[in-house]
Amino acid sequence: MYRTNTCGELNLTNLNEKIVLSGWVHKIRKMGGMTFIDLRDRYGITQLSFNQEVNSELYAQANKLGREWVVSVEGVVKERSNKNMDLPTGEIEIIASKINVLNESKTPPFTIETKTDGGDDLRMKYRYLDLRRSVVRKNLELRHKMTIETRSYLDNLNFLEVETPVLIGSTPEGARDFVVPSRMNKGEFYALPQSPQLFKQLLMVSGFDRYFQIVKCFRDEDLRADRQPEFTQIDCEMSFVEQEDVLNTFEGLTKHLFKSLKGIDVPDFPRISYADAMKYYGSDKPDIRFEMKLVEIKDLTTDRNFMVFDSVPYVGAICVEGAAVYTRRQLDDLTKFVKRPQVGAKGLIYLRYNEDGSLKSSVDKFYSEADLRKWAERCNAKPGDLILVMGGETEETQEQLSDLRLEMASQLGLKDKNDYKCLWVVDFPLLEKDEELDRYFAKHHPFTSPKPEDIHLLDSDPAAVRANAYDLVINGVEVGGGSIRMHDSELQNNVLSVLGFSQERAQEQFGFLMDAFQYGAPPHGGIAFGLDRLVSLFAGLDSIRDCIAFPKNTSGRDVMIDAPSRIEPEQLEELGLSLNKLKK
Ligand code: ASP
Secondary structure, three states: OOOOOOOOOOOHHHOOOEEEEEEEEEEEEEOOOEEEEEEEEOOEEEEEEEEOOOOHHHHHHHHOOOOOOEEEEEEEEEEOOOOOOOOOOOOEEEEEEEEEEEEOOOOOOOOOOOOOOOOHHHHHHOHHHHOOOHHHHHHHHHHHHHHHHHHHHHHHOOOEEOOOOOOEOOOOOOOOOOEEEOOOOOOOEEEOOOOOHHHHHHHHHOOOOEEEEEEEEEOOOOOOOOOOOEEEEEEEEEEOOOHHHHHHHHHHHHHHHHHHHHOOOOOOOOEEEHHHHHHHHOOOOOOOOOOOOOEEOHHHHOOOOOHHHHOOOEEEEEEEOOOOOOOHHHHHHHHHHHHOOOOOOOOOEEEEEOOOOOEEEOOOOOOOHHHHHHHHHHOOOOOOOEEEEEEEOHHHHHHHHHHHHHHHHHHOOOOOOOOOOEEEEEOOEOEEEEOOOOEEEEOOOOOEOEOHHHHHHOOOOHHHOEEOEEEEEEOOEEEEEEEEEOOOHHHHHHHHHHOOOOHHHHHHHHHHHHHHHOOOOOOEEEEEEEHHHHHHHHHOOOOHHHHOOOOOOOOOOEOOOOEOOOOOHHHHHHOOOOHHHHHO
16 A cells, blocks of 8 residues: 555644555655654655664665655654644654655755745756645645636536637637648648637527636737736626626626635725726726826926927826935936836936925926925825826826836835735727727727727727726736627627728638627627636736746747657648748
């Protein structure tokens, strides 16, 4: 028998029991005549003890074991004299009577500890060893629980999990598709789904009424800390619903996850329009753990011969509480921060509201004290606060102020990872204009319904049309997004034509959807949550990588299995993709 118990469960209630444990040699401590071994498995660590005087042969055998060897040990549970109250098994130890070496191990390239000495690259190359570390394993346990809770919550509400295909056709959903060549249909390609969007809508036409799927999706985008080329969505769709119904259902799911996984009761989620999110936070995913809202002060800055502000449509400020003590050097660093290409501002103006009530700004030459006092008043500033001001094109500057706001929150320690602030951003614009290409793109996706009261603007003022689209945002992270869909083929056609699809292309790309809409499509809408983002938020991680068992690096590589990789010329030939043909 390999084991009677796991390494995480024995305690004083098991005293004197004869047991067998199997696991990995975590640590060996040799202390003159006594050797202690920490034996580890998925469930925990149990101390084994070997006494030279009692059993010198076994003691010698124990001293020959190495880190990460796999052993099975027989022994008896005894109370420990030196207790470790940090471990559930810390009050007992096993007086071993037999060791069975099941497998030896090379010395691992990094320590299997909470804080390891292995760098990122090494950990990824030996991810199977990295996954032995309890910190990483805990994230995957959390992920498992989240999917179980999600399934049971949605199952209780009559949602049906349906699998949709992974080999589909390329559809325009914003990102680039990963494609797969078809051997049987040379010159043709499947695409991997960016989401099951069209299938879940077709399931509604089929009358499935409530669908969900925990599903892999694929997007060939440049990678960042919160993006992976393959990621998992909790994808959902419902029939006979309005926006309110979808929001309430999935607010319910989110609250349930917080309660069941973290024991937290989160209050009802506030709702904010996209327009207000931009106005007050400069972002469509505002972090509302802290205030520091954007304040418009353009009217207070004009006609004082300060060209920088006179020449732009927007001047905005944030008031940073208690930061008047920032030194000249710190302010210079903030200016450098906003001038970085990632932020892209031209400069930064400051106004210190000193503790003694005096004002000092970087534009004292242009503005009188009375002027500056008005700025401070508009910003609701108190003595001790620092006001930071930027001017430029409206949306661009709001976004730059948002970056600055987040940076200030980081510097002042306002981003408490254990404080969860959820909100819905609603009333997104339906379309987004690409000025360079001079055409409109769907802000969410081409199947999102315009608000009925805005439909009449589709032709005359497309940019003003708002959509029945919504995002769930938690602590500044877009955790989910969805919309009410069009279910009327005529309206769908109309929107596709505003998006620049000719009749023929629309038919070619979405003919099946338009056809389906002519066979009794119910009103429907849905949402998709990014599972990886949700798990990493719950786990307090900075990157989604550590809640994915085998993630890719920022170049999209799996460095452990070394993928992607070249394939044999014969394989290429068979796919109709021989190199000679490709070169042409
Ligand atoms: N398919 C959408 C997405 O992946 C979500 C939705 O509209 O339900 O973002």
